[in-house]
Amino acid sequence: MKRMVTMCAFVGSIAGGMSVSAITGDQPEFRKLAEDVYAYIGKLNDSNAMAIVTTEGVVLVDTGNNTTDTRELLKHVQSVTKQPVRYVVITQNHNDHSGGAVLFSPPAKTIVHERVAKQWAGLKPHQITAWRRRFPERTAALERLNPTDTIQSVSDRFTLRLGGKEIQLIYVADEYNPGDIAVWLPKERILHASMAGYKDRHPDIRPDYSHGTTEGLLKQLKTYLALSPATVVPAHGPVSGGWLLEGMIEYLLLARDQVQEMRKKGVPLADIEKQFQMKAFGGWDRSEHLPWIAATIHRELQGLGPQIITVAERRLSGVVSNAVQDGRFVTVTVGDGTQVRLRVTGDTVFEGIGDRTQIRSGMKVSAVYEVPDGIAPALGFDTLEFTVSR
Numbered sequence: 165m166k167r168m169v170t171m172c173a174f175v176g177s178i179a180g181g182m183s184v185s186a187i188t189g190d191q192p193e194f195r196k197l198a199e200d201v202y203a204y205i206g207k208l209n210d211s212n213a214m215a216i217v218t219t220e221g222v223v224l225v226d227t228g229n230n231t232t233d234t235r236e237l238l239k240h241v242q243s244v245t246k247q248p249v250r251y252v253v254i255t256q257n258h259n260d261h262s263g264g265a266v267l268f269s270p271p272a273k274t275i276v277h278e279r280v281a282k283q284w285a286g287l288k289p290h291q292i293t294a295w296r297r298r299f300p301e302r303t304a305a306l307e308r309l310n311p312t313d314t315i316q317s318v319s320d321r322f323t324l325r326l327g328g329k330e331i332q333l334i335y336v337a338d339e340y341n342p343g344d345i346a347v348w349l350p351k352e353r354i355l356h357a358s359m360a361g362y363k364d365r366h367p368d369i370r371p372d373y374s375h376g377t378t379e380g381l382l383k384q385l386k387t388y389l390a391l392s393p394a395t396v397v398p399a400h401g402p403v404s405g406g407w408l409l410e411g412m413i414e415y416l417l418l419a420r421d422q423v424q425e426m427r428k429k430g431v432p433l434a435d436i437e438k439q440f441q442m443k444a445f446g447g448w449d450r451s452e453h454l455p456w457i458a459a460t461i462h463r464e465l466q467g468l469g470p471q472i473i474t475v476a477e478r479r480l481s482g483v484v485s486n487a488v489q490d491g492r493f494v495t496v497t498v499g500d501g502t503q504v505r506l507r508v509t510g511d512t513v514f515e516g517i518g519d520r521t522q523i524r525s526g527m528k529v530s531a532v533y534e535v536p537d538g539i540a541p542a543l544g545f546d547t548l549e550f551t552v553s554r
């Protein structure tokens with residue numbers, strides 16, 4: 165019964181118009197959640213971070229969407245304490261959460277789950293170069309270091325006690341959990357819900373299971389819900405109460421039902437991807453994630469493992485015709501007039517500019533990017549190198 169009531173409240177907030185804009189403000193916000201605990205709320209549903217101030221240093225939980233966010237996060241932290249950042253906890257191994265760790269670490273330790281540690285040990289040379297160059301003032305200090313030199317890995321449960329604060333890290337074991345860690349402050353009843361916590365933004369769940377599976381996320385959400393958090397910081401979207409977790413459970417159950425219904429009717433996957441709408445959550449942004457969510461569930465329901473995607477490297481040169489979301493998505497017009505959509509990530513190595521926020525229309529560029537075999541990536545091709553010649 166409790167769940168029903170909460171679900172009504174949840175749908176009500178959408179119908180009532182509160183969430184129709186479905187997005188956080190157009191500027192990041194640094195908000196006090198409890199004594200010594202702060203949330204950095206990303207702009208326009210960009211990733212959130214958290215800062216826990218103790219008498220023995222600061223613990224950051226994730227590092228902001230972009231290098232500019234990481235710098236701003238640091239400024240905010242410095243406005244409330246003189247303590248240095250001692251630990252950076254990574255809740256999910258994606259650059260919009262982990263990319264800024266290198267601004268603090270070393271000397272800070274970056275805490276990751278052991279599955280993430282394995283992924284960092286297998287980084288490709290261009291990713292390590294991007295890691296060293298992410299913040300120009302850090303490049304010299306990192307020249308002889310590898311990303312794995314800066315981490316401390318943890319397994320299923322780990323409690324960090326620092327300056328009188330208790331910070332619990334929770335990994336919910338699951339074959340396809342890529343190493344997501346929730347961060348729980350038992351005294352303050354505040355939870356950073358890692359990848360499983362989303363609000364007002366369709367989650368980025370992919371058929372290669374790089375963000376886990378809906379089944380695994382449901383398992384995480386139920387574990388987190390059992391803690392009865394008073395405050396939840398989601399990976400993306402506004403800070404909310406514990407009901408956020410129930411809302412996400414409803415979301416995932418509904419998503420699975422919708423795909424299952426269509427499968428039962430014999431609808432082919434390509435049509436399922438088009439017809440999968442999640443209308444009950446119509447106010448949420450990033451609807452471009454929907455086809456991938458459908459494709460992921462479609463695999464899961466058949467008991468299939470992750471989709472193995474092979475990629476081919478391609479090169480282009482042309483002129484930037486459009487750059488949005490701080491240069492994350494860039495359209496380049498090449499010689500024959502064709503437009504190529506690139507997805508510029510934290511793993512992209514830049515030449516001629518410091519980072520992606522400096523990409524502008526009209527720039528002459530060349531790029532090396534990856535074309536996956538057999539699929540048209542909704543967000544654009546992942547970019548390995550991006551060179552601006554102006």
Ligand SMILES: [Zn+2]
Pocket residue numbers: 211258260261399400
């Ligand atoms: Zn994210």
